[in-house]
Amino acid sequence: MSQSIFEYAPAPESRDVVDIRPSYGLFIDGEFTGGGGEPFKSVDPSNEETLAQVASADAGDVDRAVAAARRAFVRVWGPMPGAERAKYLFRIARLVQERARELAVLESIDNGKPIRESRDVDVPLVAAHFFYYAGWADKLSHAGFGPDPRPLGVAGQVIPWNFPLLMLAWKVAPALACGNTVVLKPAETTPLTALVFADICRQAGLPAGVVNVVTGAGETGRLVAGHEGVDKVAFTGSTAVGKQIARTLAGTGKRLTLELGGKAANIVFDDAPLDQAVEGIVNGIFFNQGHVCCAGSRLLVQESVAEELLERLKARMATLRVGDPLDKNTDIGAINSAAQLARIRELSQAGVAEGAERWSPECVLPERGFWFAPTVFTGVASSHRIAREEIFGPVLSVLTFRTPGEAVEKANNTPYGLSAGVWSEKGSRILWAAQRLRAGVVWANTFNKFDPASPFGGYKESGFGREGGRHGLEAYLNV
Known part of the structure; x- marks a missing residue:
């Protein structure tokens, strides 16, 4: 077909x-x-x-x-x-x-x-x-x-x-x-x-x-x-x-x-609903051009499903529309300022220099204004700058793990502690991870959901x- x-x-x-x-x-x-x-x-x-x-x-x-x-x-x-x-x-x-x-x-x-x-x-x-x-x-x-x-x-x-x-x-x-x-x-x-x-x-x-x-x-x-x-x-x-x-x-x-700042971990276990997780990952890092303190800028995915998840994620990223903020079809708008765009570019270049693999979908950016294509880095280590510093842009760093304990350890390996996400079909696994994550907000099988009646902080x-x-x-x- x-x-x-x-x-x-x-x-x-x-x-x-x-x-x-x-x-x-x-x-x-x-x-x-x-x-x-x-x-x-x-x-x-x-x-x-x-x-x-x-x-x-x-x-x-x-x-x-x-x-x-x-x-x-x-x-x-x-x-x-x-x-x-x-x-x-x-x-x-x-x-x-x-x-x-x-x-x-x-x-x-x-x-x-x-x-x-x-x-x-x-x-x-x-x-x-x-x-x-x-x-x-x-x-x-x-x-x-x-x-x-x-x-x-x-x-x-x-x-x-x-x-x-x-x-x-x-x-x-x-x-x-x-x-x-x-x-x-x-x-x-x-x-x-x-x-x-x-x-x-x-x-x-x-x-x-x-x-x-x-x-x-x-x-x-x-x-x-x-x-x-x-x-x-x-x-x-x-x-x-x-x-x-x-x-x-x-x-x-x-x-x-x-x-203040954040470097949130979005943890995807091998039993997670992958299509649902992909939507949560996209919402977690590309919402508001990644200009979000609690953005899910670190994706931690279990090794056994990492390849399949990344394939689906890249296919979804290829459908994102970058352009005029006032167009109702636009998914990713303009970077807020020239200074912020320079910061995003600097850290993205650092990711390449440190050995991570950079990928962006084919994307024609407007000639005027401040723009940056949605980007994902694979082969990222916890020591890389893109895994430790807040980029505050549409840039996702992907790390893998084998066991739940390793996932929590990597998620907490950051000076920040604002938010996190956990994706799994097992409620017990979600609660187990949430109790161990040092984050003020932990979302379960969703991301970036807010309500006036719910407290937020880090x-x-x-x-x-x-x-x-x-x-x-x-x-x-x-x-």
Whole structure:
């Protein structure tokens, strides 16, 4: 039987649903305002075109934002009954749903991720987190943290560029539900949806100063995290920056949660449903171009099925479509920035130099923008850089094992401990492995599944603290 090849006609989402302004300011005390720092440009990674000029916050701007958050906390938000705070969170959640198409398109333009991911995963989860924590706002005394838990005060929050709007929701929603106010610093390369969220806060009638957004580069984030007027810091990003923040806050008594890097192992045993496992492997490493802290970037496969699994995996990778993030057929979008693309290329070249075998499907990449073809390395040793360092791109390293004990040993042979996956038809084997894996999240016969009611976080150099679920409240309460 001859194999039929189906070509996809372009199916682009319209950019017209988004009105990108030429310039954006900071959002402080309920108003958009200029910044004292040097403005910077937000760039579309799919074509390298400038989207907008964005204000940069200096020390004075951060002082103003923290002062506004403190006033709002003392006068309005902290004393407000939880049931009243919940109304605002419900309102924000509904507005996110109403503006879902606008937010999804803007996220894909600014970040480079496929529209089907921002539309079907990111934005719905953003709304779900605000709905979920709105439900907790008047029930904090029943959350298991004492009969009368109190908010901490002002939360300084620094979020990354891989899930700009979703990471905002992970942090802002529980902080507000607990009665804290927020000074948020979005990533320099993806500030636009955070600024639209600021407009949503105004549209929802949120009291001035409860949420403040200060944009800028790493120095702005350092000013927020180290500000003496901030009571709690939440950071998601690189392990190196997380360590710097931990050193800065050491001895201050301020609360800190860190969600940092990862090098997750995706373990496939010989009794696993291989076609299902292949889909999980693809979702685990190629979702969001591999720009995922918990990406399954190390595939550990039992020797007896390694050859068959790799054959099926390569056949599946050959069907992945790389291209325009706004095309609804696109599976893998643009790399977020030139700097990140250079990092991916450097580590991929290191993999070849260390003796691993590199393979990518035939893939025509656009001439403009930041692009990298989905890649798999075989013949990888645990000592290779591609098996130890976080690549944060669509690059999979494949290692083999013979026994379950060897699989767990190799999976734990990493300084990180954020997530892992286990594939097997035997529930007992899955539970046996999960109990021994040093990872904050272990998925069973699936990967990259998230729910607002489920906590997320890591061990070792992947950070500490949990976001999501009832556990996510604790970091924002005096308990």
